[in-house]
Amino acid sequence: MALLGKLQIRWSLIPAIAACGAMLLVLSGLAIGVYDEQTYRAQKVREATAQGEILAATVTAALAFDDRPAAQEYVEALRVNSQVVSAGIYNQDGALVADYARDRGGHADPTVALHPPAFVGRHLLVVTPVAEAGQRLGLVAVRIDTDPIARRLSRYVGLGLLLFMALLVVGVLAAAHAVLTRTNNDLADANRNLQDEMHERERAESALRQSQRMEAMGQLTGGVAHDFNNILMIASSGLDLMERTDKPERRKLLIDGMRQAVERGASLTRQLLAFSRRTSLRPEVIDLAAQLEGMRLLLDRSLGEDISVALDLPPGLWRVKVDPSEFELAVLNLAVNARDAMPGGGAITIGGENRPIGSDAALPGDHVALRITDTGSGMTPEILSRVFEPFFTTKAVGKGTGLGLSQVYGFSRASGGDVRIESEVGLGSTIFLLLPRTEEALPLATPELSPVTRPPGAQGDVLLVEDDEGVATLVSGMLTELGYNVTRVDCAAGALAALEANPAFDIVFSDLVMPGEMDGIALAREIGRLWPSLPVLLTTGFSPGVAAAAEEGLTLLTKPYGIGALAAALDGARPG
Amino acid sequence: MLWVLRMLGAAVLSVSTGAAACAAGSLEAPVKATYLYKLVPFVEWPAATFASPTQPVVLCLLGGDPFGAVLDQAVRGQKIGARAIVVHRLARAEKAAGCHVLYLPAPRAPAAAEALQSAHGAPVLTVTDQADGAGGIVNFVLRDNRVRFTINSRAAAENGLTISSKLLNLALDSRAGR
Ligand SMILES: Nc1ncnc2c1ncn2[C@@H]1O[C@H](COP(=O)(O)OP(=O)(O)OP(=O)(O)O)[C@@H](O)[C@H]1O
Ligand SMILES: [Mg+2]
Numbered sequence: 001m002a003l004l005g006k007l008q009i010r011w012s013l014i015p016a017i018a019a020c021g022a023m024l025l026v027l028s029g030l031a032i033g034v035y036d037e038q039t040y041r042a043q044k045v046r047e048a049t050a051q052g053e054i055l056a057a058t059v060t061a062a063l064a065f066d067d068r069p070a071a072q073e074y075v076e077a078l079r080v081n082s083q084v085v086s087a088g089i090y091n092q093d094g095a096l097v098a099d100y101a102r103d104r105g106g107h108a109d110p111t112v113a114l115h116p117p118a119f120v121g122r123h124l125l126v127v128t129p130v131a132e133a134g135q136r137l138g139l140v141a142v143r144i145d146t147d148p149i150a151r152r153l154s155r156y157v158g159l160g161l162l163l164f165m166a167l168l169v170v171g172v173l174a175a176a177h178a179v180l181t182r183t184n185n186d187l188a189d190a191n192r193n194l195q196d197e198m199h200e201r202e203r204a205e206s207a208l209r210q211s212q213r214m215e216a217m218g219q220l221t222g223g224v225a226h227d228f229n230n231i232l233m234i235a236s237s238g239l240d241l242m243e244r245t246d247k248p249e250r251r252k253l254l255i256d257g258m259r260q261a262v263e264r265g266a267s268l269t270r271q272l273l274a275f276s277r278r279t280s281l282r283p284e285v286i287d288l289a290a291q292l293e294g295m296r297l298l299l300d301r302s303l304g305e306d307i308s309v310a311l312d313l314p315p316g317l318w319r320v321k322v323d324p325s326e327f328e329l330a331v332l333n334l335a336v337n338a339r340d341a342m343p344g345g346g347a348i349t350i351g352g353e354n355r356p357i358g359s360d361a362a363l364p365g366d367h368v369a370l371r372i373t374d375t376g377s378g379m380t381p382e383i384l385s386r387v388f389e390p391f392f393t394t395k396a397v398g399k400g401t402g403l404g405l406s407q408v409y410g411f412s413r414a415s416g417g418d419v420r421i422e423s424e425v426g427l428g429s430t431i432f433l434l435l436p437r438t439e440e441a442l443p444l445a446t447p448e449l450s451p452v453t454r455p456p457g458a459q460g461d462v463l464l465v466e467d468d469e470g471v472a473t474l475v476s477g478m479l480t481e482l483g484y485n486v487t488r489v490d491c492a493a494g495a496l497a498a499l500e501a502n503p504a505f506d507i508v509f510s511d512l513v514m515p516g517e518m519d520g521i522a523l524a525r526e527i528g529r530l531w532p533s534l535p536v537l538l539t540t541g542f543s544p545g546v547a548a549a550a551e552e553g554l555t556l557l558t559k560p561y562g563i564g565a566l567a568a569a570l571d572g573a574r575p576g
Numbered sequence: 577m578l579w580v581l582r583m584l585g586a587a588v589l590s591v592s593t594g595a596a597a598c599a600a601g602s603l604e605a606p607v608k609a610t611y612l613y614k615l616v617p618f619v620e621w622p623a624a625t626f627a628s629p630t631q632p633v634v635l636c637l638l639g640g641d642p643f644g645a646v647l648d649q650a651v652r653g654q655k656i657g658a659r660a661i662v663v664h665r666l667a668r669a670e671k672a673a674g675c676h677v678l679y680l681p682a683p684r685a686p687a688a689a690e691a692l693q694s695a696h697g698a699p700v701l702t703v704t705d706q707a708d709g710a711g712g713i714v715n716f717v718l719r720d721n722r723v724r725f726t727i728n729s730r731a732a733a734e735n736g737l738t739i740s741s742k743l744l745n746l747a748l749d750s751r752a753g754r
Contacts, residue, residue, distance in 0.1 A: 061742035064614040065725075066607075070746055132742075133617035134657050 018174045022167055029163040033156055044124050044146055045117045051081060052128035052142040059089050059140060060132040063097065071098035075140075083144045085123055088112065089130075090139040097138070112141040122146055205390060208403050234261035264297075266560045283321045283415070285440045288368060289313045292350060295328055299335055306345030309335065313352045318368050321438040322415045330411045333404035334372040334431050340395065341376025341429065349373045355434070362418050366437035375428040384423060408433065459483040460506030462570075465495045465523065467514050478563045479509070482570070492518035496526060503531055507574055512540035512549065512556070520545075524554050537573040607723045608716055609647040612679055612703060615714060616656045618743035621676060622736040625699045632660040636675035639688040641665055669694060679703045683711055699736050713737065717748055724748050 055074065062070040071089045075098045078084045088099040088108030099108035109125075117126045123143045130137045146152075238258040242251055292311055299309045331350070338348045352370045360367070379387065386392045388409045393402035405419075408431070412419045416436045423429035462484040466472040476486045487505070489495045491514055499505065508527060512520035524536040538549055541559030549556040557569040616633055633656055637643075643650075651661040664675065669691035672678055678695055680688040683704040692712060695702050702712025713732045717724050727747040732739050 058742065061618060061740070061746050064617070065611060065746055066722075067724075067746050134655060135614075135617050 014177050015174055018170050018177070022170045025163055025166045025170070029159060032159060036156070037152070040152070041119070041146075044144065045126070047083070048117060048124050048126040048142055048144045049128070051078065051084065051087075051144065052126040052140055055087060055089070055140045055142060056128040056130040059098075060130055060137055063089065063091055063130055063137040064132065064135075066091070066097070068097055072100075074098070075100040078142070081144075085143045085145050087140065087142045090141070092136060092138050094139075109141055109143070112139060114139060119146070122148065205403070209407065212403060228265060231261040231265040234258060262560065283323050285319050285321045285438055285442050286324055286327070287319060287442060288317050288352060288370065288435075289315075291324060291327065292331065295331060298328070298332065302332060303335060303339045303348070307339050307342065308347045310347060310349045312349055316354075317352050318354050318366060318437040319440070319442065320368055320415075320435040321440060322435060323411070326407075326411045326414075330408045330433065331370075331372070333408055334433070337404055337431075338372060338374035338376060338429070341374050341378070346375045354437075360418070360434060363434060363436065367417060367434050368437060370433040370435065371430050372433070373428065373430040378425040378427050378429055379421070379423040380425055384421060387421070388419070459570075461485045461487065461504065463495060463498060463505045463508045464488040465490070465492065465508065465510035465514065465520070467491060467511065471511075475509075475566075478566055481563065482567050484570075491516040492520070492523040492526075495523060496530075499527070499531065499534075503534070505534060507570060508534060508536045509570070510536065510538055512538050512545045521548060521552055521554065524552070533575075535573045535575065537569055604718070604723060605642050606646045606650070608705075609643040609650045611716070611723060611725070612647065612677065613651045613654055613656075613661050615701065615703070615743070616661065616677065618740035619701050619732075620738040620740075622699050625676065626659075630658045632662045633676045634662055634664055634674055635677045635679070636664045636666050636672055637679050637681070638666040638669065638672060638691050639683075639685045640681040642681050666691075672700070675700055677701045677703060678712070680712060681705060695735070696731075697734060697736075701732075701735070701737055713739075719748060 055078065058077075059071050059074045061067070062074060075087050075089055078087050078100055079102075082102070084100070084102060086099065086101040086106055086108040089097045090112060091097050094111055096108065096110060101107050112125075112127050114127050114129060117124060119125075120143075122145065124146055125141060125143050127139055127141045129139055235258050238254045238261075242254050245251060245254075289311075292313065296309070296311070303309065335348055335350075350370070350372050352368060355367050355369050357365050383394060387405045389402070390406040391402040395402075409419050412433055412435065417434040420432040420434065421429060422432075459482060462479055464472065464476060464479065464486050466475060466488065467490045472488055472490070476488055479486045487498060489498050492510075493516055495508065495510065499508075508523075510520045510523055514520060514523075518526070520538045520540070524538060527534055527536055535555075537555050537557060538545075539557040539559055539561070540546065540549070546556060546558065555569065555573045557565065561569070612635060613633075616635075635647075635651065637647075641647075647663055651663055654661050666672055666675075669687050672691050672695060675695075676699070678691065678700050680692060680702065681704075682688055683692055683706045688704075692702060692704075695712075701714065703714045703716070704711035705716045706712075711726075711728070713728050713735065715726045715728070717726060725747055726749045727739060727744055729739060729744065
């Protein structure tokens with residue numbers, strides 16, 4: 001991170017460095033140019049001065065003795081130097097004695113004065129005194145050509161070109177850097193956006209899944225109410241009938257019927273609770289046949305009257321290790337899809353078979369293939385190619401969310417399995433849910449202990465904390481049956497008061513959710529503080545309480561329970 | 577303009593040639609007068625001739641004075657290096673001992689001939705108007721109406737004098753072929 005920061009700083013310095021480099025290049029280019037020009041001029045001055053001095057030295061005698069032809073000859077000798085534009089020899093009076101001009105018709109300057117070398121336009125004019133042994137005899141003036149500006153500039157073309165290229169490179173580098181930085185930023189932005197979108201989508205997906213569950217819940221509610229009414233019906237009529245008969249066989253029949261009804265109710269609520277769980281549970285080893293059998297009621301209620309579900313599972317299906325609630329949701333989703341494909345009603349068959357290793361290229365080992373077959377509309381290849389896409393649906397708005405098969409696919413892949421679809425338009429579809437086999441054993445089911453009737457009060461004294469009058473009466477009956485003396489209070493405060501008055505109870509059996517300031521957990525905590533040796537057994541039918549109680553290390557009995565489970569739980573909670 | 581002046585000068589000179597050589601009013605005399613001292617920088621005397629760098633150069637006239645005051649005016653203020661130029665007008669040849677330049681307007685005159693004779697081998701630059709071999713080292717000649725000269729470099733060498741090539745180049749005999 002620090003390295004990245006440093007790099008960032010260095011990276012941001014690049015434009016400044018590039019600009020400095022470009023400036024340096026330009027400056028050094030100019031300096032070289034100026035220096036070159038100066039050396040060129042100095043060299044020209046040297047050349048011209050030498051030319052003038054040579055001429056001055058040779059014409060001394062000619063000037064001294066006014067020998068114009070000789071002077072002319074000398075000055076004409078400058079012809080060999082093509083740089084000399086013109087030259088003049090002047091006597092002591094300043095009069096022109098002889099002159100030479102390179103160009104036809106040209107003339108030397110008619111008069112000159114002694115002065116340092118001077119650049120006049122394109123020319124360099126050098127005036128040199130003529131003297132012999134200190135005797136001043138006159139002047140010579142030499143005018144020489146400097147290179148035309150174009151020629152001189154052409155000397156700098158190479159340098160200029162180099163400079164230009166360097167600047168170009170610097171420019172291109174700077175531009176590239178700018179573009180790169182921009183792209184970098186864009187990329188970072190895009191990435192951020194993508195991440196945001198992904199989070200957004202995840203949230204939406206989970207919300208949708210939840211709402212889908214709620215929808216299914218809604219569908220279920222009607223069925224559940226109906227079922228519960230049936231159960232209550234059996235129970236109440238059973239009780240009525242029992243009051244009117246003393247025949248033990250008849251009573252046994254009634255009791256069995258009522259117990260079955262209660263068990264059905266219990267399984268129904270378990271289903272509902274499992275279904276409404278928000279967080280996914282850990283995978284468990286399950287027996288598919290038993291699991292599906294357990295879903296029968298749920299399926300019946302979810303699919304409606306005109307859809308029949310047939311379970312066609314061979315015995316000896318391999319065990320699988322999956323998240324049971326996700327599994328049930330997947331089956332439910334498949335069943336609902338099948339129902340939707342058969343608007344006029346029909347039959348859904350849930351079958352299964354063991355498939356040994358090698359039967360499916362995508363799966364590396366033994367697996368179980370569960371299939372859900374309908375006789376519905378079927379799917380065209382176009383639809384088939386998209387059904388696993390989240391939110392893909394062909395159903396009307398409000399009817400389908402397009403998440404059903406996504407959940408099925410996600411669940412199967414997360415479980416190490418896969419999904420296959422065979423479908424034909426007009427004939428129906430079969431969806432295969434492939435789940436890998438597990439060698440692990442099923443968890444041991446806690447055996448329901450048969451209640452042992454004990455003499456009244458032999459087990460000791462129990463303080464029952466229960467607000468519901470009906471439940472309290474029933475549970476009191478069960479506890480008495482088990483040989484306990486029961487004292488009942490209806491809230492936590494009452495329980496504490498009763499214990500104040502008489503702390504000699506053997507166990508406290510309390511509901512978890514109660515009216516009043518204290519719930520079962522708080523009560524257990526308070527009892528643990530005041531009477532540490534007094535055991536507390538809690539009970540609840542509400543799933544979040546289970547986790548809370550487990551966190552506190554409290555013993556908990558889940559509702560609904562039978563008398564055997566109650567006896568076992570009480571025994572387990574008491575020390576010894 | 578120059579051309580007109582030259583024509584003018586030529587006319588004057590042609591008139592004067594027929595007249596006496598001593599005609600002071602003509603252009604020929606002042607030209608020769610300046611040439612006399614202008615010869616000096618181009619001539620190198622033996623090292624022993626001068627006692628000091630400032631010792632003046634002695635310009636002697638023997639056997640007549642065609643210049644008069646013109647010569648004195650011409651040399652006045654002139655310096656050859658650090659040396660001034662002094663003009664001596666000699667009456668007799670014996671007096672020529674201290675001369676560096678000896679001008680003999682009439683070399684065939686007995687005194688002049690004697691002086692030329694005695695100057696032979698001495699570090700004296702003899703100048704005459706006689707270019708026929710009987711003259712001195714430098715001899716003025718009129719050519720194309722201008723005063724030119726010949727140089728007898730053998731005689732110069734015999735007198736121990738070194739004459740600058742620049743001067744030799746201007747001499748009529750050295751440029752005869754041109
Ligand atoms: N058994 C089937 N028979 C025919 N078409 C089916 C079947 N199962 C799925 N499809 C098609 O696949 C599409 C996607 O199904 P998916 O379960 O993912 O979403 P959905 O059923 O439309 O909505 P929901 O989220 O409520 O399940 C359906 O809209 C339907 O067109
Ligand atoms: Mg669906």
